[in-house]
Amino acid sequence: MISLSLLRKRLALPRTSWQLCLLAAIGGTASALLVVLFTFSIETIQSFYLSQKDNYTSLDALSRFHLPIVGGLVILLFAWLTGYQYLRTGIPFVLHRLKVANGIIPLRNTLNQFFGSVVALASGFSVGKEGPAIHLGAACSSYIGNKLNLPFNTIRTLCACGIAAGISACFNTPIAAVIFVMEVILREYKVHIFIPVMIASLTGSMITRSLLGPTHEFGYFNKISLSFHHYPALVILGLILGLLAYGFNRYLVLIIKYSSSIPIVTRIMLAALITGTLGFFVPFAMGTDLSAITFALNNNLHLQLLLVLLFAKILMTITALGLGIPGGIIGPIIGIGAIAGTCVSVLVTGYLPGENLAGDYALMGMAGFLAATLNAPLAALLTVVELSNQLEVVVPAMIVITTACVFSGQFFKNRSVFVMQLEQQGLKYRKSPIEKSLQRIGVLGVLQENINVYQQECSVEVLSSLKNIELLNHVIIESAPKTENLSSYSTFSWLKIAHDPITERVEIVQLQLLPLPSQSTLAEAYLALIEQRDGGVYIYDNDPNEILGIITFEQIRSYLLEGKTTV
Incomplete structure (x- = not known):
């Protein structure tokens, strides 16, 4: 069943x-x-x-x-x-x-x-x-x-x-x-x-x-x-x-x-x-x-x-x-x-x-x-x-x-x-043509679930020393709420590898993830990220502090340009 x-x-x-x-x-x-x-x-x-x-x-x-x-x-x-x-x-x-x-x-x-x-x-x-x-x-x-x-x-x-x-x-x-x-x-x-x-x-x-x-x-x-x-x-x-x-x-x-x-x-x-x-x-x-x-x-x-x-x-x-x-x-x-x-x-x-x-x-x-x-x-x-x-x-x-x-x-x-x-x-x-197109796909169908969530104590410096730097594309850092209010969200940050085309250096960039309910479509994810045109959203079901997976702006861009998402 x-x-x-x-x-x-x-x-x-x-x-x-x-x-x-x-x-x-x-x-x-x-x-x-x-x-x-x-x-x-x-x-x-x-x-x-x-x-x-x-x-x-x-x-x-x-x-x-x-x-x-x-x-x-x-x-x-x-x-x-x-x-x-x-x-x-x-x-x-x-x-x-x-x-x-x-x-x-x-x-x-x-x-x-x-x-x-x-x-x-x-x-x-x-x-x-x-x-x-x-x-x-x-x-x-x-x-x-x-x-x-x-x-x-x-x-x-x-x-x-x-x-x-x-x-x-x-x-x-x-x-x-x-x-x-x-x-x-x-x-x-x-x-x-x-x-x-x-x-x-x-x-x-x-x-x-x-x-x-x-x-x-x-x-x-x-x-x-x-x-x-x-x-x-x-x-x-x-x-x-x-x-x-x-x-x-x-x-x-x-x-x-x-x-x-x-x-x-x-x-x-x-x-x-x-x-x-x-x-x-x-x-x-x-x-x-x-x-x-x-x-x-x-x-x-x-x-x-x-x-x-x-x-x-x-x-x-x-x-x-x-x-x-x-x-x-x-x-x-x-x-x-x-x-x-x-x-x-x-x-x-x-x-x-x-x-x-x-x-x-x-x-x-x-x-x-x-x-x-x-x-x-x-x-x-x-x-x-x-x-x-x-x-x-x-x-x-x-x-x-x-x-x-x-x-x-x-x-x-x-x-x-x-x-x-x-x-x-x-x-x-x-609705704009972009939003109409993105409304057809729910976030649950394309979210990245292969992620590792670490507490804030695991610093960026420690993570950057990992030998397989590609693992950082799946690393999320969680910061506990500052208050004891149960309605407060945890802060999730995504560690992303950034390649500098001029210096050819590889850097680690920390980007904040925005919360999005699991019923949402890619249109809601796109609207949440359109201003910064980078980063991603994290998907939750009932509890905003429990992450199901993430969707990055690159996935949305890939769908708009090529008609498919990359997970």
Whole structure:
């Protein structure tokens, strides 16, 4: 049986292993079960006052007005109990924690995400389930890795696995979940990460299918009938969606910007008041995307009614998310795109061939608006393929997606809504290329363990008299703490051989070693040594006074220049 210490050393290296795959499956299972519990909680609450899930038209107009206000008060009550500073949740927050904390997410933020989003989704706010699913999946899987004291590079991978499992459990789209993680969350494709993420996504989908059934909420799309005669209209649809995505992102960020100085209680209640007022007049705009899409597709609405529904859905979404209601953005984006596509289908009906233009154009609208808003074309493409179960959507969807992304990005400088939110909220999300590269390797995988630790009484002069001077590369001198405080660190110094190229003399240089926890990656070691560009760090596990090994700056330099470390 492999020991935990040996397991941690193996996981510290960026390699695919059965141990990492097993952890991905465990983390994916736990994350998916938590997301299923989240979904059941929403449906259970809704069952007390709705005739069916997300059908807010079964309520009278006054109840639709009151429901979001009551929900806002409950959200504030729970936020007060856990601390308002922990109210920040969602995909942007997860991206931020991946960069600054290796995916480790505070428990109170996760509690606010679970209970706050359950209340928000049950009370009619125009937010989605996938944002909470991503947050809950990331928190659950990273919690397992952190409890096992695994290296930070492994915890980041497990965090990505939890995100994939959460999305897969939420939408039952395992392929799109994997691509979303790689394209939007991690922004890189590495085999040693790709395979565990696939396993976690598969696990999430299997759990959803076993507990909720093999179908998903978008199973009403019929066989697509878009021929090449529709391609010019699809290009126009892509242009409209690109413009719409730019406006959506811009005004969402503006609301975040100008509401940041408003007290949280005022912001939440203002969002509730806007949602209640719009729900009073346009009930199908309330809730997630499912209600709005079903209404737009099944009622043969006039263009004016569709435009009213589109405007109400956009306004509900940007005010709810911009003012701080906990919930996701992808669900409402899918709904808005479907309504926009249905609007275009009304204009082309009678001029172009086809029997199900509303459903076909709604599907294309979902793809284009999702791609342009998130700047994730491949994830959007695979999402509509899996939601519709049709490979025939690939070519028309690619036309809409490429048109929308190029038009939105080229002419309006539109970017991912998550990046814009992070920048506006002042959350760090960028790392230098060097740090990103070094984050992939844990210090336990490359530390030098063949060392000799001597007490301070063994002076440098005595050590320099050793015949085999090369031994000094493995000599560490320990100096006991000056005080009796148990939290004080011992001082470790590394005796290094220095060759003077001018005099050709060999000297012994004593350099102080800096302490670094065993969960760290080479990125933390690099940042600790970058100023002096010499010396090294010593690695400890639980007790800072017990040295496990050292990593020198030369090892880090070797990896950056040659792609490998020298031990």
